Structures are given as C-alpha cells and as structure tokens.
Amino acid sequence: MGISALRTEHLSKRYGRLLALNDLTLDVPAGEVFGFLGPNGAGKSTTIRLLLGLARPTSGRAWVFDTDAADVAAAHRRLAYVPADVALWPRMTGAEVLDLLARIGPGTDTAYRDELVQRFALDVSKAAGTYSTGNRQKVALIAAFATRAPLLVLDEPTSGLDPLMELQFRQAVGVARDNGQTVFLSSHQLAEVEAVCDRVGILRAGELVEVASVAQLRRLHHTEVAATFTGTPPDLTGVHGVHGLHADGAATVRFTLNGSPAAALRALADADVATIIVREQSLEEIFLAYYGQNAR
Amino acid sequence: MIATMAAAARPEHVLRGLAVRQVRRGALVVTAVCAGMSALVVAGYHSEALDPAALAALASNPAIRTLFGEPVALDHAGGFTVWRTGTVLAVLLGVWAMLAASRTTRGEEDAGRWGLLLSGRITLAEAVRQHLGVLAVVPVLVGAATAAAMIAAGVDATGSLLHGTGLAAVGLFFVAVGGVTAQLFVSRSAANGAAAAVLVVGLLTRMVGDGAPALAWLRWLSPFGLLALTRPFDSNRGLPVSLLAVAAVLLLALAGRLAARRDVGAAILATPGSRPARTALLGSVPAFAVRRTVRPLVAWSAGIGAYFLLLGLIARSMTEFLTGNPEFAAMAAQAGFPALGTVEGYAATLYALLAVPAGVFVAVRLAAVAADENARRLTLLLAAPVTRLRLLAAEAAVAGCAALFLITVAGIAMWAGTATVHAGLSAGDALAGAWNVVPVMLLCLGAAALALGWTPRAVAAIGALPAAGGFMWQVTADSIGAPSWIRALSPFAHLAAVPATAPAGVAASVMAGIAAAGVVAGTVGYRRRDLSA
Numbered sequence: 001m002g003i004s005a006l007r008t009e010h011l012s013k014r015y016g017r018l019l020a021l022n023d024l025t026l027d028v029p030a031g032e033v034f035g036f037l038g039p040n041g042a043g044k045s046t047t048i049r050l051l052l053g054l055a056r057p058t059s060g061r062a063w064v065f066d067t068d069a070a071d072v073a074a075a076h077r078r079l080a081y082v083p084a085d086v087a088l089w090p091r092m093t094g095a096e097v098l099d100l101l102a103r104i105g106p107g108t109d110t111a112y113r114d115e116l117v118q119r120f121a122l123d124v125s126k127a128a129g130t131y132s133t134g135n136r137q138k139v140a141l142i143a144a145f146a147t148r149a150p151l152l153v154l155d156e157p158t159s160g161l162d163p164l165m166e167l168q169f170r171q172a173v174g175v176a177r178d179n180g181q182t183v184f185l186s187s188h189q190l191a192e193v194e195a196v197c198d199r200v201g202i203l204r205a206g207e208l209v210e211v212a213s214v215a216q217l218r219r220l221h222h223t224e225v226a227a228t229f230t231g232t233p234p235d236l237t238g239v240h241g242v243h244g245l246h247a248d249g250a251a252t253v254r255f256t257l258n259g260s261p262a263a264a265l266r267a268l269a270d271a272d273v274a275t276i277i278v279r280e281q282s283l284e285e286i287f288l289a290y291y292g293q294n295a296r
Numbered sequence: 297m298i299a300t301m302a303a304a305a306r307p308e309h310v311l312r313g314l315a316v317r318q319v320r321r322g323a324l325v326v327t328a329v330c331a332g333m334s335a336l337v338v339a340g341y342h343s344e345a346l347d348p349a350a351l352a353a354l355a356s357n358p359a360i361r362t363l364f365g366e367p368v369a370l371d372h373a374g375g376f377t378v379w380r381t382g383t384v385l386a387v388l389l390g391v392w393a394m395l396a397a398s399r400t401t402r403g404e405e406d407a408g409r410w411g412l413l414l415s416g417r418i419t420l421a422e423a424v425r426q427h428l429g430v431l432a433v434v435p436v437l438v439g440a441a442t443a444a445a446m447i448a449a450g451v452d453a454t455g456s457l458l459h460g461t462g463l464a465a466v467g468l469f470f471v472a473v474g475g476v477t478a479q480l481f482v483s484r485s486a487a488n489g490a491a492a493a494v495l496v497v498g499l500l501t502r503m504v505g506d507g508a509p510a511l512a513w514l515r516w517l518s519p520f521g522l523l524a525l526t527r528p529f530d531s532n533r534g535l536p537v538s539l540l541a542v543a544a545v546l547l548l549a550l551a552g553r554l555a556a557r558r559d560v561g562a563a564i565l566a567t568p569g570s571r572p573a574r575t576a577l578l579g580s581v582p583a584f585a586v587r588r589t590v591r592p593l594v595a596w597s598a599g600i601g602a603y604f605l606l607l608g609l610i611a612r613s614m615t616e617f618l619t620g621n622p623e624f625a626a627m628a629a630q631a632g633f634p635a636l637g638t639v640e641g642y643a644a645t646l647y648a649l650l651a652v653p654a655g656v657f658v659a660v661r662l663a664a665v666a667a668d669e670n671a672r673r674l675t676l677l678l679a680a681p682v683t684r685l686r687l688l689a690a691e692a693a694v695a696g697c698a699a700l701f702l703i704t705v706a707g708i709a710m711w712a713g714t715a716t717v718h719a720g721l722s723a724g725d726a727l728a729g730a731w732n733v734v735p736v737m738l739l740c741l742g743a744a745a746l747a748l749g750w751t752p753r754a755v756a757a758i759g760a761l762p763a764a765g766g767f768m769w770q771v772t773a774d775s776i777g778a779p780s781w782i783r784a785l786s787p788f789a790h791l792a793a794v795p796a797t798a799p800a801g802v803a804a805s806v807m808a809g810i811a812a813a814g815v816v817a818g819t820v821g822y823r824r825r826d827l828s829a
Contacts, residue, residue: 049826049827052678052679053678054675054678054679054826054827055826055827056824056825056826072678072681072682072683072684073681073682073683073686074681075681076679076680076681076682077681079679080679081675081676081679083672083675083676083679085672086672086676087671087672087673087675088673088676089588089668089673090406090482090483091483091567093570093571093573095573095575096573096574096575096578099573099575099578100578100584101676101680103578103579103580104579104580104581104584104677104680104681104682105680105681106680106681123570124573125570125571125572125573126569126570127567127568127571129482129483129567130567130569140676143676153679
C-alpha cells in the first residue's frame with residue numbers, strides 16, 4: 001500500500017454525554033477521491049473538525065501525510081479545506097478574501113485560480129456581505145482547488161450550488177484527481193459521490209459501518225432483475241441467490257439477486273427469454289437501506 | 297394541541313420572550329450598578345460647610361463645568377450624587393442600551409438567525425419594534441430603581457424621581473439611536489460605530505456647552521446636556537427631560553419605519569455594489585489583524601483625542617481656580633480627583649481616566665476575535681497553516697499596540713490643548729502621564745485573553761472589568777470613604793499620579809505580571825479547547 005493522505009486510529013470525540021464519534025479508524029491513500037457519507041448528526045463534520053485540529057479528540061489520533069493532525073502548522077501546509085457553512089468578513093470583497101487565503105495558505109496557483117473564478121462565474125469585486133450561500137461556497141471552493149495542496153478536505157461543498165456549478169465542481173474534482181491530489185469529500189449528494197468517488201465510507205451514529213469502493217458496495221448488495229419470456233417463465237424457486245421472486249403478469253418475473261448470478265442465469269437460459277433488465281441499486285438505495293433502521 | 301394553537305396565535309409574545317431572554321442578564325447588571333452606586337454615594341455623603349460665594353465661583357468656573365458638568369446643589373446629598381455619578385451612569389446606561397439594541401436586532405439578523413423567524417407571520421418591522429420595545433423597558437426600570445434607591449437612602453423624592461426619569465430618558469434615547477443605526481447600516485459593527493459617534497459627540501457637545509457660556513445652548517442638542525439641564529434637587533426642570541423623551545420616542549418610531557422600508561439582511565444606506573480589491577495588509581496573520589484594527593482605531597482615536605484636547609484646553613482655568621479656592625480642592629479630592637491644583641496633578645488625574653477607554657478598546661478588539669470565531673469566520677484562517685497560538689499572539693499584540701497608539705494620541709492631544717493655553721505641561725510629562733495607564737490596559741488585555749481561552753462568550757465583559765469595573769469601584773469607594781483594602785481592589789488605586797509624582801514601578805510591574813499570567817493562562821485554554829461553531 002502506498003502513502004496515506006489521511007489516516008485516523010481509534011479517533012473518538014465526546015461532547016458531554018454524546019459520543020459524536022466512536023473509535024474511527026480510517027485510511028485514505030494518496031490520490032484517492034474518498035466519499036464520506038452519513039446522515040445529519042452522524043459525525044461527519046466532527047471528524048473533519050478533528051482532522052483539522054479545530055476540535056481536540058477525546059481519544060485516538062489522526063495524521064495528514066504522516067504528520068500528526070494536531071501539528072497544524074505542518075499538517076495544513078498539505079491540505080486545503082472547504083467548510084460546509086462558509087462565513088466571510090462581510091466588508092471584504094471576494095478578491096480580497098481569495099488574496100488573503102492565497103497568501104496565508106499552503107501556496108496557490110494564481111493562474112488556475114483566475115480560471116476557476118471564470119468557471120464558477122463568481123463576481124469577486126463584490127463585498128462578501130452581499131454574497132449568497134452558494135457564492136460564499138464558491139469563494140472557498142476556488143481558494144481550495146487553486147491551492148493544489150495534496151489533500152483537499154471538502155465538507156458538503158456543493159449544498160448551495162446550482163446544477164451548472166455542480167458540474168464545474170465535478171470537473172474541478174476531476175482535475176484534482178488528474179493532478180494526483182487526494183480528495184476527502186463529505187456529502188449528502190449521493191449522485192455526486194457516485195460520480196466522482198473511488199471509495200466511500202459510511203458513518204452512522206458516530207461509527208464507521210462500511211468502507212468500500214462504489215462498485216463493491218453495489219456488489220455487496222442485491223441486483224434487481226426483471227425478465228420477460230416468450231413462453232412460460234421458468235420456476236426459479238430455490239435457485240441459489242434468488243430472492244423476492246414474484247410474477248408480474250403471465251410472462252414477466254422479477255427477483256433480486258444476491259451473490260453470484262451463475263445459477264440464476266443457467267435457469268434463465270433454459271427458458272425463452274425475450275427481454276432481461278438487470279439493474280444495480282443506486283447508491284441512494286444502498287444508503288437508505290443502511291439508514292432505514294436505527295438511523296440517527 | 298390547544299396550547300400549540302394558543303402559542304401560534306400570539307407571535308408577538310414569542311418575540312418578546314425571545315427579546316427578554318437576550319437582554320435580561322445585562323439589564324439586571326446595569327440596574328444593580330446604577331441603583332447601587334447612587335444609593336452608596338448618597339449614603340456616603342458628608343456635608344461640608346461651603347460658603348455661598350465659593351459655590352457661586354465653582355458653578356461659574358468653565359473648567360469645572362466642562363469636566364464635571366454644571367455643579368448644582370452640591371450642598372445636598374442628592375445634588376452631590378447627581379453631579380458625581382450622573383454622567384458616568386448615563387454613559388454606562390447609554391453604551392449598554394445602544395449595544396444591546398444593535399446586538400438583538402442587527403446582530404441576530406447578521407448572524408442569519410432572523411431568516412427563520414421572519415419566514416413566519418412576523419414582519420421585519422414587527423420584529424424590530426418588539427425587540428426595541430422590550431429593550432425600552434430596561435431604562436425605565438433602571439431609572440425607577442435608581443430613584444427608589446436614592447429615596448431609600450434618604451434624599452427627597454422629587455429630585456430623585458427627576459434624576460431617575462432623566463437617566464431613563466437617556467437610556468431610551470440610546471436604545472432608539474442603536475435601533476436606528478441598526479437599520480441604517482448593514483453590519484452590526486458599523487451600526488455600533490455610528491451609535492458610539494452619536495454618544496461621543498453628545499458628550500463633547502455637553503462639555504463645550506457647559507464650558508463656554510456663549511455656547512450654552514448647545515446643551516439642548518445633547519442627551520447629556522438635557523440630562524444636566526433638568527437640575528435635580530435644585531430647580532427640578534421637567535422640560536429638558538420631556539424633550540429628550542420625545543426625541544427618543546420619535547427615533548424609536550423612525551427605527552420601526554426604516555425597518556419597514558428595507559429588505560431583510562439589507563440596510564437603508566446601501567453598500568457599494570462593486571469595488572476594486574484593496575490588497576494591502578492581507579499578506580500574513582498579523583498584517584490581517586492590523587487591517588481589521590485600523591478602522592476602529594481611527595474612530596476611537598478621533599473620539600478620545602477630541603476629549604483629551606478639550607481637557608487640555610481647560611487645564612489652566614481649572615488649576616487656577618482650584619489654587620484660588622482650596623476648599624474645592626479638598627472636595628474634588630473626596631470625589632477622587634486629588635491634586636488638581638497644579639497642571640501636573642491635573643494631567644495625572646485626568647490621564648488616569650484614559651485607562652477606561654484604552655482598557656475597553658483592547659477588550660472590544662479581542663471580543664471581535666471571539667465574535668469572528670463564533671461566526672465561523674476564523675475557520676478558513678485556521679484551516680491554513682496558522683496555529684491558534686500565532687493567531688492569538690497576533691491579535692493580542694496588535695490590540696495592545698493599537699491601545700498604546702490610542703494612549704499616545706490622548707497624551708499628545710492633551711499636551712496640545714495645554715500648550716495652546718500655555719498651561720505649562722511639558723510634552724515629556726504629558727506622554728509619561730498617558731503611558732502611566734499602560735499597566736491597566738495590559739490588565740484588560742490579560743483578562744480578555746483569559747476569557748478568550750476559557751469563556752469566549754464573555755470576552756468583552758471580562759476584558760473591560762479591570763478598567764471600567766475598577767474605575768467604578770474606585771469612584772464608589774472614594775465617595776463612601778471605604779476602607780483602604782476595599783479601595784486597593786481597584787487597579788486605579790495603584791496608579792501613581794504621573795507626571796505629578798514618579799511612576800509606581802513596583803505596582804506597574806505587578807499589574808504587568810498579572811496581565812502576563814492572564815495571557816499565558818488564556819493561551820493555554822485557547823490552544824486546548826474546541827473552537828466554537
């Protein structure tokens with residue numbers, strides 16, 4: 001395994017009686033785009049605040065490229081951050097904020113920054129006090145993407161963006177990936193996570209319940225199959241991996257498939273299949289399945 | 297279900313409840329201070345035999361009038377109390393009222409907390425009116441409590457009630473001023489700045505009106521002038537206080553009207569849409585701290601500079617008067633102003649006052665850091681390679697240096713005033729006198745840093761305590777002849793009368809040491825704690 005961009009060991013955070021984060025052990029290799037999923041209050045922002053040294057862990061440790069996350073001066077030379085709720089000094093213009101963040105930050109590619117300003121269509125001559133939520137978010141996104149820091153930590157960065165800007169965001173993540181940057185993306189936008197992330201971690205009630213690639217996640221879960229037949233549908237009862245079998249009219253059967261499809265395909269091949277639709281569950285469905293019960 | 301419907305039917309009750317919760321603690325403190333201090337000074341008054349000719353001389357001396365207001369009925373415990381505490385309490389109440397007005401209206405709106413509130417049936421104008429309405433009750437309570445406390449302490453009711461009414465009217469006026477500026481300006485800091493300008497100009501107008509007989513009419517234009525013109529325990533005039541109350545009510549109505557004419561989150565005075573970037577002082581954390589301090593520092597310097605220039609201009613008249621009328625020198629000493637007879641003594645006494653604004657200034661600057669943290673504006677800075685230690689060190693150092701600048705401005709301003717009237721204060725003595733308050737300012741810095749580390753919500757209050765609280769403590773202790781160990785609790789008791797005497801090196805070192813301990817303990821707390829928001 002290569003270098004870790006971000007690593008935590010038994011990281012926990014307690015706020016009074018609430019255990020906001022419980023024993024998180026996570027390793028995000030350099031160069032990966034990692035999606036961090038979880039419902040509100042699951043502990044995503046708490047994790048990020050601990051990684052950034054904005055809050056102190058109750059126990060456990062975190063590293064940014066093998067620098068202790070508590071050593072902010074060194075760790076933050078290698079990361080850029082976009083908070084979920086961007087607050088700016090109201091009397092400073094967007095350009096002034098970008099200038100400030102570039103000059104105190106980990107180093108900025110100003111040409112790329114100017115390009116991003118164009119792409120995100122941000123009027124940087126306006127005072128930040130006049131910006132909408134989306135425009136404030138754009139300022140932080142532009143500042144972060146323009147740093148070319150090896151690790152980008154993005155906390156729900158697109159919640160205020162319109163679909164066009166969301167597209168620009170995905171492109172910027174793509175550019176970051178091509179540059180070898182690691183992206184740690186906390187998000188609710190499952191379509192976005194599905195589109196840009198290599199792996200996802202799912203957090204529930206302060207605990208990490210799953211870490212897998214998006215493809216693996218789907219494989220772990222069932223596939224929906226609907227087949228129509230020219231003749232009589234075969235009897236699939238008892239075939240390995242087939243569940244939830246039901247007939248949909250005389251010529252159609254629907255079922256869900258878990259694990260290897262080989263047995264089911266053999267059974268289907270013996271009949272006269274007219275059409276077959278195989279659909280993997282979307283991340284959203286997987287996600288909802290996780291949080292359907294005991295969700296917080 | 298019934299309860300839910302009943303609550304939903306009365307949104308203004310909910311609003312008022314919200315407003316009360318935001319101001320009740322401060323209201324209690326201000327009420328207790330105003331009533332308590334007035335009663336203590338009444339109780340501690342010792343009647344001195346003053347002959348009428350001397351009283352007349354006192355009342356007509358322009359310097360005395362400029363500094364303390366027109367002395368009225370000083371041979372009476374009530375009159376002395378009004379003269380001694382009236383302006384201090386009126387300023388305290390006024391400052392609290394205007395800050396509370398902008399905090400509960402523009403501050404909440406600025407923080408985005410009104411978005412949800414105003415999505416219901418409540419309009420912006422209604423929300424502003426209800427909040428100011430609740431706040432308007434506080435000065436009335438303060439006035440009533442002060443009058444009741446004075447009556448209970450044994451002075452007659454008419455004067456006490458008039459004084460209480462006057463205080464209430466001043467408080468109401470500044471609730472209204474804060475309410476109006478909160479509508480005019482888009483940010484809370486700008487609204488506070490404008491309201492503070494009204495207060496300082498009002499104070500200076502009163503001083504000039506009292507000091508120069510030809511400009512006596514100016515007092516009718518100042519809330520503090522109108523307060524003085526009521527002359528409690530003397531001629532008991534109702535007209536000035538009525539005028540002030542009417543002005544306050546009109547301004548309150550104006551605030552409601554202005555609120556109805558603007559959008560949520562916007563202001564009557566529009567900010568320019570676009571402007572070129574000003575990239576000076578953005579290169580580092582200390583530079584950025586300087587950038588955010590320059591504007592308030594200029595405003596504070598203008599106000600404090602004007603005040604001390606005026607004090608310099610009256611120096612000669614004051615010292616000559618007190619040299620000629622020694623009985624008043626003794627009386628001034630009882631009121632906490634000893635040795636006013638020489639220009640050095642005069643300068644020393646008045647430079648000690650400088651500790652209050654300088655201390656409040658550093659407290660307010662560090663409170664701005666806490667506010668930036670609470671509003672999540674610091675998050676982007678602290679996500680950069682910037683340690684909290686570096687941020688706090690930069691902010692504290694810049695605040696301290698800015699306060700030093702402010703103190704120096706005051707020193708030079710008073711020296712310029714004295715030089716204009718040839719009062720004979722040397723520039724070196726003037727600066728030495730001004731810099732003598734640096735330890736008290738440092739105490740405030742230490743207290744504010746300590747609060748930032750451990751109780752970030754109370755930075756302004758705790759930071760201002762050594763200066764503002766210490767000053768009030770000393771005034772009260774002096775007025776009631778408290779034992780020396782009680783006096784000694786105030787840092788002002790440990791300030792030498794520089795330039796009349798040599799600086800108290802040991803006391804200054806002890807204060808600086810306590811301040812350093814506060815900064816260290818605050819830094820430890822600031823590095824360890826979780827950042828809010």
